[in-house]
Amino acid sequence: MSAESLERRTRNYLNNNVPQIQDHGGHFEVEDVDEETGEVTVAIGGACSGCGIAPMTMNAIKHRLPDEVSDISKVTVRQANGPRAAVMPNKTDEMEAMEEYQDYNPPF
Template structure:
């Protein structure tokens, strides 16, 4: 096992496995990675807000993290409610109010 934290390993994985997020103007950050409970919270932002396939991206992240990290048992993906940008928005200019995704394709 590496001395690197679970959050750092997942951040590195996100960059390597999900480059399409950045290629399309989106952002991602690991907000929580609890090594004891296996719960991971990932936040998507930028152009992921309002994107028609962001539900597919969220499903892929959820599935792949559980498959690739044996200690990960539960993954939540958060996405801004709107594409607003600017200093008054969520950290990093992600914009909008954060909401947990649901299983519905209309969750954004």
């Protein structure tokens, strides 16, 4: 497989299975692909940078990509840092303590 092929498969998976990112005004970028090791780095930004549950989305991407895209061994997901990146408090810990989020499973 070529790095381009792995990048394309990663991008296709995210486009097809994580539409909430774009639907909510966010975006993702496949920043780096190491063909030999299978390591992929994805950055999410736009509205994701200001979203309190972005860490949950990032965690889901990190754990699901290797299961769904063959040849991926490790995924690093980070929030994009740009001049428009909003700094919002991380709501993940607070949400995990709330009963209604105990079984939270992003729909992708």
